[in-house]
Amino acid sequence: MAQVELSNIxxxxxxxxxxxxxxxxxEDGAFCALLGPSGCGxxxxxxxxxxxxxxxxxxxxxxxxxxxxxAPKSRGTAMVFQSYALYPHLTVAENIxxxxxxxxxxxxxxREAAERVAxxxxxxxxxDRRPAALSGGQRQRVAIGRALVRDPKVxxxxxxxxxxxxxxRVQMRLELAKLHGDLKTTMIYVTHDQVEAMTLADxxxxxxxxxxxxAGSPWELYNRPANRFVAGFIGSPAMNFLKxxxxxxxxxxxxxxxxxxxxxxxxxxxxxxxxxxxxxxxATEGPIRGRASVVEYLGNxxxxxxxxDHGPMxxxxxxxxxxxxxxxxxxxxxxxxxxxDATGQAL
Amino acid sequence: MNAKSIxxxxxxxxxxTGLTLIVAIFWAFPIYWAVVTTFKFEQxxxxxxxxxxxxxxxxxxYINALFNTKLGLWxxxxxxxxxxxxxxxxxxxxxxxxxxxxLNFPGRxxxxxxxxxxxxxxxxxxxxxxxxxxxxxxxxxxxxxxxxPQLIAPVTVMIYKQFFDSVPKDFREAALMDGASQWQLLFRxxxxxxxxxxxxxxxxxxxxxxxxxxxxxLAVTTEDKMNVTVGITQVTDAFGVKYARQLSSAVLAGLPVxxxxxxxQRRVTQAIMLTAGIKG
Ligand SMILES: Nc1ncnc2c1ncn2[C@@H]1O[C@H](COP(=O)(O)OP(=O)(O)OP(=O)(O)O)[C@@H](O)[C@H]1O
Ligand SMILES: [Mg+2]
Numbered sequence: 210m211a212q213v214e215l216s217n218i219x220x221x222x223x224x225x226x227x228x229x230x231x232x233x234x235x236e237d238g239a240f241c242a243l244l245g246p247s248g249c250g251x252x253x254x255x256x257x258x259x260x261x262x263x264x265x266x267x268x269x270x271x272x273x274x275x276x277x278x279x280a281p282k283s284r285g286t287a288m289v290f291q292s293y294a295l296y297p298h299l300t301v302a303e304n305i306x307x308x309x310x311x312x313x314x315x316x317x318x319x320r321e322a323a324e325r326v327a328x329x330x331x332x333x334x335x336x337d338r339r340p341a342a343l344s345g346g347q348r349q350r351v352a353i354g355r356a357l358v359r360d361p362k363v364x365x366x367x368x369x370x371x372x373x374x375x376x377x378r379v380q381m382r383l384e385l386a387k388l389h390g391d392l393k394t395t396m397i398y399v400t401h402d403q404v405e406a407m408t409l410a411d412x413x414x415x416x417x418x419x420x421x422x423x424a425g426s427p428w429e430l431y432n433r434p435a436n437r438f439v440a441g442f443i444g445s446p447a448m449n450f451l452k453x454x455x456x457x458x459x460x461x462x463x464x465x466x467x468x469x470x471x472x473x474x475x476x477x478x479x480x481x482x483x484x485x486x487x488x489x490x491x492a493t494e495g496p497i498r499g500r501a502s503v504v505e506y507l508g509n510x511x512x513x514x515x516x517x518d519h520g521p522m523x524x525x526x527x528x529x530x531x532x533x534x535x536x537x538x539x540x541x542x543x544x545x546x547x548x549x550d551a552t553g554q555a556l
Numbered sequence: 557m558n559a560k561s562i563x564x565x566x567x568x569x570x571x572x573t574g575l576t577l578i579v580a581i582f583w584a585f586p587i588y589w590a591v592v593t594t595f596k597f598e599q600x601x602x603x604x605x606x607x608x609x610x611x612x613x614x615x616x617x618y619i620n621a622l623f624n625t626k627l628g629l630w631x632x633x634x635x636x637x638x639x640x641x642x643x644x645x646x647x648x649x650x651x652x653x654x655x656x657x658x659l660n661f662p663g664r665x666x667x668x669x670x671x672x673x674x675x676x677x678x679x680x681x682x683x684x685x686x687x688x689x690x691x692x693x694x695x696x697x698x699x700x701x702x703x704x705p706q707l708i709a710p711v712t713v714m715i716y717k718q719f720f721d722s723v724p725k726d727f728r729e730a731a732l733m734d735g736a737s738q739w740q741l742l743f744r745x746x747x748x749x750x751x752x753x754x755x756x757x758x759x760x761x762x763x764x765x766x767x768x769x770x771x772x773x774l775a776v777t778t779e780d781k782m783n784v785t786v787g788i789t790q791v792t793d794a795f796g797v798k799y800a801r802q803l804s805s806a807v808l809a810g811l812p813v814x815x816x817x818x819x820x821q822r823r824v825t826q827a828i829m830l831t832a833g834i835k836g
Contacts, residue, residue: 261729282735294726298748308734311744355734 211272211285211362211395212237213258218267220253220419227253228419231267235397235412240389242406243399245416246442251399254416255365258397259288271363287356288365291372293348295340295355302327302336305354326354329388346377353388364396370405382408403443407431415439437553440483446512448547449489449522451482451497460548462519466496468541472548472556480556483547486512489524491531495538497522504533515539594618594804601799617804621791626779627805630787635812637702637772637783638765645709645761646754653716654742658728668717675710680770687774701775702783706765711831712757719750756827759820763813784809 213235220228227250235241243251256262258269260281268277276284295304303310305326306319314322327333330350340348349369356364369385370378386409389396400406406413407427415422415430415438422442423435434440440448453460455474459467460482474480491513499517510527515537524539531537548556593601594617596610621627655661656668686705687696695701723746731745747754772783779790788805817824 259729259733261732281729281732286733288730288733290726290730292724292726294724294730296727296730296745296749298751307731307744311731311735311737311740355730359734 212239213241213363213395213397214268214270215254215258216268216270218254218257218269219265220250220257220262221265226419228257231419231421233414233421233424235395238393238395239412240396240398240410241412241414242410243397243414243416244403244406244442245401245422247401249416250419251401251416252367255288255367255397255399258284258363259286259365260284261288285362286365287359287361287363288367289349289352289356289369291368293340293352293372295348295351297340300337300339301332301343301351301354304340304351305332305358307355308359322358323354326358329357330354345373346381349373349381353385362395364394366396366398368399368401371400371402378405385409403445407443415442417442433555434483434547435555437481437483437549437555440547440549440555444485446486446523448483448485449524450549451484451519451522453480453482454478455480455548462497464518468496468543468546470543470546470548474548474550474556479551481549483549484541484543484545486523487525488542488545489522490540490542491524491526491529492538492540495540497539497541499537499539501531501533501535501537504531513537590803591807594800594807596800598798598800617798617800618808620801621805621808625791625805626782626787627784627808629780630782630784630809631812633699633702633782633787634766634784637699637706638762640699640703641706641765642758642762644703644707645712646758648707649709649712649757650716650742650747650754652713653718654720654738654746656713657717657720658741658746659738671710671713674708675714679708683771683774686771690775697776697778697781699781702772702781705771705775706768709761712761715753715757715830716750719753720746723749752823752826753830755820756823756830759816759823760827760831763816763824766813 213233215231215233218228218231218233219226231254243254245251253262257264258271260276260279264277268275270276271284271286296307299307302320302323305323306314309319309322323336324333327336330353332347332350332354335343335347335351340351343351349372352369366385370381373381382405385398389409398406398409411426412424413427413430414424417438423430423439425433425435430439430443434443437450441450451460451462453462453468454476455461455478456467456476458471458473459469460474460480461467468482470482497517497519499515499522501513501515502521503514504526505512505514510525511531513524513526513531515522515524517539522539524537550556592607592609595613595615596607597612597614597616600607600611652671656664656671682705690696690701690704695704727745727749728741731741736744766783767785768783769785773786773789776782776786779787782790788802788809791802791805
């Protein structure tokens with residue numbers, strides 16, 4: 210077990226800077242999710258921690274050790290790949306204990322370790338099969354077993370669930386949460402699925418073009434987004450944004466409507482008001498008017514996509530039946546509203 | 557397809573089968589004739605007329621080949637050199653293919669181009685150089701001299717490189733995380749993942765080495781160091797040509813290759829297709 214410290218990490222591929230000046234501290238035993246859109250550098254970050262990719266600049270510490278230039282095997286990390294990368298010519302047991310076999314551990318010891326890990330992951334009856342004869346979920350478990358057997362200080366996962374179907378994904382997510390609860394080992398988990406990140410992690414790091422947009426608990430990210438990028442990225446359906454101008458403790462929309470908020474702004478400053486779909490009520494009277502174009506019924510709730518004078522908005526219409534084509538008035542709960550300045554920073 | 561076009565199709569198919577059959581007969585006849593001849597008495601061989609089967613059967617020619625010549629020794633020489641060549645060629649080719657495919661070292665591209673270039677040079681063009689080199693090293697008339705020049709196998713290197721290139725990067729990285737060294741990567745991951753290729757290449761290298769004639773013929777002049785292919789040219793008689801005897805030693809010389817071929821038919825075909833893919 211160990212904390213992970215990244216200081217001033219940069220990574221360039223040729224002239225392209227993929228990660229720039231990144232600082233991050235992950236506590237011992239934390240479950241940290243690296244979240245971000247495709248191409249933002251999540252995998253690159255993880256591979257640098259694993260030692261599969263050289264860092265261009267900066268230092269990486271695992272525990273008390275500086276591992277910036279250490280070989281992958283001597284960092285005490287184990288990785289689960291998106292493709293699983295199970296060795297096709299070896300059985301499940303041999304796959305799990307490949308690292309021990311490379312290190313020359315006695316056969317009996319290997320078998321014992323394989324059986325111990327297999328029991329944790331319900332793989333016991335599959336130990337003598339080859340990967341080709343396994344289902345996706347079973348392969349996933351073998352890949353986790355291979356990491357587990359090394360008893361690493363830090364587990365690294367690169368989108369481990371993205372090749373599984375929706376049902377299995379939820380199940381494996383729970384198993385991973387349980388595993389983390391049992392082992393209490395530091396885990397770093399790359400995903401572009403915010404539900405995975407929100408449900409699994411204590412610490413979510415949102416990356417945007419190689420920089421940390423915000424790092425914090427799921428609660429912080431959802432309720433206190435530091436900037437417009439995080440506000441728009443976390444939450445589904447996404448937050449609504451309305452352009453306007455600041456006016457003391459209010460935002461003036463282009464049509465002159467003034468919405469009173471808690472935040473302070475200079476008069477006339479261009480700002481954006483952010484409000485989540487569940488914080489907008491459908492009513493008969495309200496400051497924003499529009500026409501519902503599509504209504505999605507989800508059973509427990511429904512979402513109405515509304516064309517307003519200020520652009521499209523999504524609202525959660527759970528206590529009032531709404532049909533496509535209805536003229537609606539919307540009442541935002543302005544105590545829950547977020548305001549972002551021209552640079553996208555939250556006020 | 558209507559009935560007419562089916563009939564036409566069958567006709568074309570039939571004609572092709574017939575043609576293949578005729579070619580096969582042309583090809584197989586000399587072998588048949590050689591084998592049949594070895595079971596004849598020498599007088600019957602030179603008798604006028606065609607005997608499809610021996611009038612009187614005998615294995616005298618084989619007894620002569622096995623006991624009055626050094627065929628046994630030649631067999632051993634062939635076996636030793638061919639196995640040695642196969643082993644060394646595969647080992648060096650796999651290592652070279654791995655290095656060129658997976659390692660980053662200065663001169664990698666140059667090395668690769670050299671191997672490609674050496675593949676453009678036909679071996680017979682180098683045979684004089686090989687001879688002079690072996691003679692200067694004082695190796696002529698040894699099995700080492702037979703083996704050394706046959707270790708040049710650019711095609712095997714190229715095939716290994718191709719296959720190692722196509723191994724997904726994740727396997728390599730997973731093994732690196734598991735603590736594999738470069739040798740372990742090669743012998744525990746890349747080779748085992750491509751066993752089929754190694755067996756195919758082993759068979760075709762072995763057959764090539766066993767059948768090779770020109771170089772062993774030049775490198776060795778003492779009977780004791782000869783390969784089977786060279787040795788059988790020595791089965792002549794002071795009293796003129798003895799067809800049955802010569803052919804029986806030829807049949808014995810070719811037998812191991814035929815057996816290998818029959819046992820590993822599928823692998824051999826695969827190997828030939830592999831090398832053909834590169835030779836174009
Ligand atoms: N070996 C490489 N050479 C050049 N550019 C690279 C290399 N590897 C990654 N990149 C670039 O670095 C950027 C980040 O890549 P990375 O794989 O880390 O993205 P990611 O966040 O994991 O995306 P995804 O969610 O699609 O997996 C991308 O723009 C990619 O094109
Ligand atoms: Mg990725």
